[in-house]
Amino acid sequence: MLKVAYFPGCSLSSTAKEYDVATRLVCEDLEIDLVEIPEWTCCGATTAHITSELTAAALPAKSLIWAEKHNMPITSPCSACFSRLKMAHLNMEKDPNLKKEVEEVTGETYNGKAEVLHLTRVMLEKYGLENIKAKIKKQLKGLKIACYYGCLMTRPAEVCENDRVENPMIMDNLVSALGAEPIKWYYKTECCGAAFSLTKTEIVRKLSGDILKEAKTCGADLVMVACPLCHSNLDARQPEISKLLKTDLNMPILYFTQVMGLALGYDYMDLMMNKHFIDPKPLLKSKGIL
Amino acid sequence: MAYLITKENIKEVLNALIAAKTVYAPKKDAEDTVLFEKLVNASEWHGDSLLTHTTAKDKVYLQSERFFKIKKDKNGVTIEDPAEPEEIVIFGCRPCDARGFDVINKLFNWSDFVDEYYTKRMAKTTIITISCEKPESTCFCTSFAKGSPVNETGSDLLLTPLKDGKYLAEAYTEKGEKVISDNLKYFSEAAETEAKEKEAFKTASEAKIIKKLDLAAIKKLMEPAFESAYWETVHLPCVKCGACTFVCPTCYCFDITEKAFDNMNSERVRSWDTCMSEIFTRMAGGVNPRSDTKKRFRQRFMHKFNYHVDNFKEELCTGCGRCIKACPVSIDVRKVIEGIK
């Protein structure tokens, strides 16, 4: 059984609760043992790294050290958490002095052996696409899905080590495996506006609007994401965006584990889809999935 | 005048000597090698072995002796002589080794030729010898005119073990007497009976030496045997290393080399050499009168038991038997010279 150190991060117990729930359900089905890191601390996103290098490294280091000690790969479903964990690991590798300081602060030694992976890679690479296929109970036929990756799970390229930085395919491949159709589009890694969501909403409306518009143009039924912040910008801001664009986008935004959950036979409420601003129920019903 | 001293008091004397001078005495190391080494405390003294692995020869006749240093600087060239030798004590050597010093003394003070480096150092050396109680299978000191387990030649002070852990202490030189007078409280006067006891000790000890060679007869054979076919085969096992010569109390051959360290400093050094080495007689042009291993082997015995006798009326050997023990292929000097025909 694949054991993975699980770093849920703050969003997954609040705004992205449904992501956490779906992720745990799916992993249970796939027999991936998600071991939540006891007393995990804030990953430091999004401010630590611009104020203190040490803080930015030391916060995730606690979790890294735990994973290393227990000899498990460490993962987070949140792209920002993943990015911070991985960056901390790499920065300590690059800078022995930083590592020394972190070790002083945390009082523990880090041997640089933790393997940090985004949840998508845990499932598709560690667990394996073929194994996922074998577990599928319901083919998601007829569903056109735009996979949206955003920034932190793809960039910087040398950190994320994804297949293709400009045109990542990892979620697209998953969509195909689930029986749905990944649409070909070019806004997979465009900026959603991210943390401007709170400070400069007009930027988010513009950028997320572009993404949603493009998805619509390219014929997507829904947009699939792997990051709570992406989700919040595309879903929660969508009514405002629709108003701005003077069109009803009505584009459901689902987490990839939610989509997987559908294929594994879970229903609407199991996956807490009622939490979304744009309700996917009508769409899923029309496609005969619910 | 003879004295008595206990083994415990010997150690006290030794400690007193250590406090005043540099004392070399047999010391055993982690590999069970017993060598003459500088003592810090009398407890380090290892008196149990008969023979040390090497002799104390190198304490007076250094294996490498710097004659002088040459230094060039803005004032020109200066020659720096070595420092004056310090007072040393060689403690606990055996009569054969002590006699070895006597042999070399003559050599380094041969008619007009006085080796000042050796002689100066010898003058400041006190040799305290201990008579041999248990000669080994390799010992043959009694084959020599002065050779005996209690022989005093070369010693300043001779200690002979008697009964009850007592030693008879006999000084033969002023240096020896001074050791006693400086530490008189540890000595007591010996009686006639004890002198007799020494005779008994000598007889008992000598009886344990199984081999006695007729060196005079051998000497007569040597010159005519120079071209003898005997040498063709007897040298064969010999690997021509220098172990025998370097552990020998009487071998004295050396080589003088000069070495520049950098552009400003150089030195001239005398180092022990060995007649067994191929380059010992190799000349600058490459000619080597003793290129042949047989010749080198023969030379060693000819020198010790023939040439040296011609010059000094004694053999260049004290019968310590170290060369037999040190030889990697167990060549026995006694057998070699006995076999000459």
Add this chain to the structure above:
Amino acid sequence: MSNEKKKDINVVGFLCNWCSYAGADMTGLGRNIYPSNIKIIRIPCTGRMDPMMIIEAFHNGADGVLVSGCHPGDCHYSEGNFYWRRRYPHLKSLMEHFGIDKRRFHASWVSASEGKKFAEVVKKVVADVKDWQENG
């Protein structure tokens, strides 16, 4: 002792003529600064590098030794660096056994165009020797 001038780190570098010596020339052309502790001896090829010479260098008081040659496959004489690549681990292991710290003996591949790399290599060697001197 305290006011005695501390002897500067002394590294002997044996550089093959075709790659590393040229690479060190390239370092100069690129004006890449590196510590002056290294004294360079030009040899035709690392294949010429007699292990004896390295032992002699340490015996003579070198704090560190660097041998640098062409990358494998690039040897001007085809095979020289392959032979060196075998001598090096053996010699290093033997030297360590004799108590010559591994931080004092290094090898590198520096090609004729790797001027920057040569500077980095020298910095690393000097730093390693320093570490040995200071931290034992």
Add this chain to the structure above:
Amino acid sequence: MARIGVFVCHCGTNIAGVVDVTRVAKYAETLPGVRISVDYKYMCSDPGQNTIIDAVKKYNLDRIVVAACSPRMHEGTFRKTIERAGLNPYLMEMANIREHVSWVHSDDKELATQKAMKVMEMAVAKVRRSEALSKMFASIEKRALVIGGGIAGIQAALDIAGAGYKVVLVEKEPSIGGRMAQLDKTFPTLDCSACILTPKMVAVSQDPNITLMTYAEVVEVCGYVGQFDVKIKQKAKSVNSKCIGCGVCVTKCPNRKSLSEFNEKLAPRKAIYTPFPQAVPNVPVIDRETCTFFKTGKCKICEKVCPTGAIEYTQQDEIIKEKFGAVVVATGFNIYDHSNYGEYGYGEIKDVISSLQFERLINSSGPTDGHVVRPSDHKEVKNVVFIQCVGSRDESKHRPYCSRVCCMYTAKQAMLLKDHYPETQSYVFYIDIRSAGKNYEEFVQKAQNDYGVVYLRGRVSKIYERGDKLIVKGADTLSGAQVEVEADMVVLANGLEPKANAKELAQLFHMSYDQYGFYNELHPKLAPVETAISGVFVAGCCISPKDIPDTVAQASATAAKVCALFSKEKLEVEPLIANVNQLTCSGCETCYNVCPYSAIEMEDKEVRRGDMRHVAKVLESVCKGCGACVGSCYCKAVDLKGFSDRQVMNQIETATTELSTND
């Protein structure tokens, strides 16, 4: 005692700006054996060299140390100098106080000066043990090998052959012509590339001094200048010499499965083919990978239709051994593979094409007969975006260098497009315009002013397809605005890089190359077509990206070098070779086993009277002086002239001692 003269060069301020050269010279005077020591502004200049010659005479010097630049730079110069002074040239050592001191220790002048003193002292120590070596000569095989049949190889071959020497020209492809044959027009004159190239190709085929070997590759190289032993693999063409080049076989071949390499995969080609109609030699080859007969055993149509019976399916690859005195390497370039650029669609968007594809499209003998149409749907184009610096000046793609020709050919291509289709509009995204060259800047200006090409200074961040258009998103840094162009086609200005197997070829010759695989010149300025391997010369884009005139000039330069070499009767070779002291040799054969040149021979010899031994011997004419034998001889019987143990030991001893200053 030696009588050594030390000459310290200032090299203007190159050395003297950092190193206190007078102190170096003064220190030299204190060294044993040094009779005279002087410093001078430029030691390599005429007066500088004369200083040495005069000093040799005046002080009766027998050994010289020149503390100056790298021996790789001026060792030859100063050896000649002291030879003119009557000394053996090998009694000179250089102390490298420029590349290895002043240029790299400029941060601390005191330390630099001390090191310069040490480096000089080491050279003095070495020269003290230098021995006079006598010159050695080798014979020269007066035949040249030219590798690569592009314009560089063609020019070099023609020039060497023109001087009366035999040349073998080896080309990997079935025809010579190379990249230039693929081009439509050339900048800045816009004359037709084929029109100026094909006469030269024909001249090659007709020159009696040139043996042309196409579809062939060099596979093994032994030997050295004057005597290279080269193995060339002639790949089986499956067509023999009876071929008259009628082309019937090509026309009738039913197999169109392959894509034409010559046409940059824009069009299919037959399994039996000539790369292009003007091919030289005009003899087709069968691509056995795709040929139906070779794959299934059936077909043989070409054999049936051939009027001369030239088809020979049984032909085998052949290894041909040849001896050459000199080699010209002119292997040219590949263009950068833009599928590494994700932002340009990973090479998967059909209408994002390479510059060479554009050349083929616009070429009237190309696959579209000169119609510039989109590869995806064959529609004509209206808006075309050109993007420069694709695989050039891009650190993230490990291609930081400028490919030199892209600015020019992009301007050319935009102009040609406008000429062919006046209604089209071209946009060029660029970083900087580099148009150094005769009439080059004027040419680019013309594109902008007379042809209305829009130049946008900035990079493209994304190209994607929307409908049948390509959306090109980029920045115009001059206006500060984001730009979005709806284009029909995007032409990338791919940078130039060495051929994929450039390193393997370099390794055959032991040439050095840089991190990209471009061959290193012996000196970037003063020996631009020579390599570190004497007798091997390089020309064209295998050294670095360059345009046609520079390539042709270099090719001619290599020819001049080859001819100069061949004009000598005998070749002087370095006597820096190994020698065996047989007296100390144990005959263990270690050196015999390790010698890469088989230059050691074992012999049974009476080394001393009555001492018959099995001992090693160096074959002087074969030894190249690598010293592998020296490094492996535990008997210390082998030594290397010029790098002897005595010399190296002296250097080690000096290197490890402190400066012996007088103060």
Add this chain to the structure above:
Amino acid sequence: MDKELQELIKKLLTEKKAEWAIGYEKAYDEFSTRPAFIIDPADTARLIFNKYCINNLGLYLTKLKKNKLAVVCKGCDIATVFELIREKQFKRENVAIIGVACEGVLDKRTNKLLEKCENCQVKQPKGADFTLGNAKNSEKPKSYADVVEFEKKSSKEKLEFWNRQFEKCIRCYACRNVCPVCYCPDCFALRSMPEYLSKHVDADKNKLFHMIRMQHVFGRCTDCKACDTACPVNIPLSMLTKKLAKDAKELFNYESGADTDARPPLSTYDEGDSESDIM
């Protein structure tokens, strides 16, 4: 076995299969033997073989300038003969190897079994032309535990250890001269142009000698312990020769004296050789 041995050698000499035979004879006491050289078939009675036959007679192959030799070899000594054949010092057909089964030999100084004999794989000789006697090979492989233990010391500790050892060294060259593979016609230690090794004897220079000697015999030394047992001042040279054997095995998977046609590790290379430590 002595009788058998004497008869065999008598036969070989009589039949002119060998011009000379090298064996062991008694030396000065019951604990010592020495090499014996036999030419006359009638002279074989002095030949013996016992647990004091410590010398490696392979040594004499390079010292005797004879064409055909018969040599008495313990199993371990055969590796030496093979190594010398590999090094072209002798032709296989010119040496008759008389292997003698051996239960281990005793150091004459300590009267203890040599360490190398403890886990001996060749008590029963392999590769000999004639084999006398029977012995059972050890089931345990050669142990490098002492070397591994030594390797764990810090470089400072190692340095101190060797400094003490080489302080004892008197540079008599017994180690070199009993070494079967130290047959160089002119040892580096004796050269003066250049002077690789100063004649001046001190710990530092003695160490230099041993370092170079060890380097020179790497891949050739069969770890026969001849040098170790010959040292008149008991320097543990075995700690060095064993290290060589261990390195040859670990770095290059090579064993000296195993194969007369092998290429020793430093006279060959593999394009895939490790270069993990090379910058």
